[in-house]
Amino acid sequence: MERLRADPTTRALVLHRGRLAVVGQEAPRAALLPAAPLLSDTGRGDGLWMFLGESDGGAHLAFVLPDGDDVAPPAGADAWLGLRDVTQGQAGALAAGDPDVVLTHGLSVEAVALAGWHGTHRQCGRCGGPTAVVQAGWARHCPADARETYPRTDPAVIMAVVDDADRLLLGHAATWPEGRFSTLAGFVEAGEALEDTVRREVAEESGVLVGTAPGDVVYRGSQAWPFPASLMLGFRARAVTTAVHTDDEEVTDARWFTRAELAAATASGEVGLPGRHSIARALIEEWYGEELPGS
Numbered sequence: 001m002e003r004l005r006a007d008p009t010t011r012a013l014v015l016h017r018g019r020l021a022v023v024g025q026e027a028p029r030a031a032l033l034p035a036a037p038l039l040s041d042t043g044r045g046d047g048l049w050m051f052l053g054e055s056d057g058g059a060h061l062a063f064v065l066p067d068g069d070d071v072a073p074p075a076g077a078d079a080w081l082g083l084r085d086v087t088q089g090q091a092g093a094l095a096a097g098d099p100d101v102v103l104t105h106g107l108s109v110e111a112v113a114l115a116g117w118h119g120t121h122r123q124c125g126r127c128g129g130p131t132a133v134v135q136a137g138w139a140r141h142c143p144a145d146a147r148e149t150y151p152r153t154d155p156a157v158i159m160a161v162v163d164d165a166d167r168l169l170l171g172h173a174a175t176w177p178e179g180r181f182s183t184l185a186g187f188v189e190a191g192e193a194l195e196d197t198v199r200r201e202v203a204e205e206s207g208v209l210v211g212t213a214p215g216d217v218v219y220r221g222s223q224a225w226p227f228p229a230s231l232m233l234g235f236r237a238r239a240v241t242t243a244v245h246t247d248d249e250e251v252t253d254a255r256w257f258t259r260a261e262l263a264a265a266t267a268s269g270e271v272g273l274p275g276r277h278s279i280a281r282a283l284i285e286e287w288y289g290e291e292l293p294g295s
Helices: 002-006 035-040 083-089 091-096 099-119 194-206 259-268 279-288
Strands: 011-016 019-023 048-055 058-064 079-081 132-134 139-142 147-149 154-162 168-173 184-187 217-225 230-238 251-257
Touching: 002 035, 002 058, 011 035, 011 099, 019 083, 019 099, 035 058, 048 099, 058 099, 083 091, 083 099, 091 099, 154 194, 154 217, 154 279, 168 194, 168 279, 184 194, 194 217, 194 230, 194 251, 217 279, 230 279, 251 259, 259 279
Parallel strands: 011 058, 154 230
Antiparallel strands: 011 019, 019 079, 048 058, 132 139, 139 147, 154 168, 154 184, 168 251, 217 230
């Protein structure tokens, strides 16, 4: 790590309080800055360095500043921005497969996830003693019991639920702005298969039952979701009932949409959908057959 930090070809993402140092205004992107000057930048010597990987251009690191007081972005960056906003601003370039944007996005997700994990694992989960960063940021070591702890990921399912009339079920979470709808989702519980999580979460949140026959729950893809440490596993699920009864705690409304109904509702602004960078939007538009209006 010392050699890489001093190497003029090494680039680093800089984070503070979970935000990334970014460049650009209309389509901000995480700033990949020369690592060497960050070492001598006054007041930034006590941050956490993490190794993210290498590409043809050299090594990539992340530099996490102490939470502390507000600090200005490092030289070469314009502002601090959260990962959601950065990803939303780069949605078009990500969809087009721009290699530079794809690389920077992947590094950003990795860095935010690792930084969040370090922020909540400074103490040993077994003895409570202080831990030290080892393995270039990919583990923490407890000297008291010689135990190493590694980052964990919380699996969560997210599903496009479709009935036999080919309608899509979307829900409105209690914490969302009025009119926002998305696919249902939830965390996997201990000892639970993914398909069972799909069925349980749909039933709990909407009262709709998903079939148990082969092919009633089909895996469609995944997305890293470091808010703070999730992996979203996307599914298509076939509903065998259609009566909706929301739990009114997590989900306060759930509706079935035909393609024509969803297109009209999004075009009029009655319904807002998840951002184009999200797996939820991908599942919705896979069912719909093309892009829907809205950002």
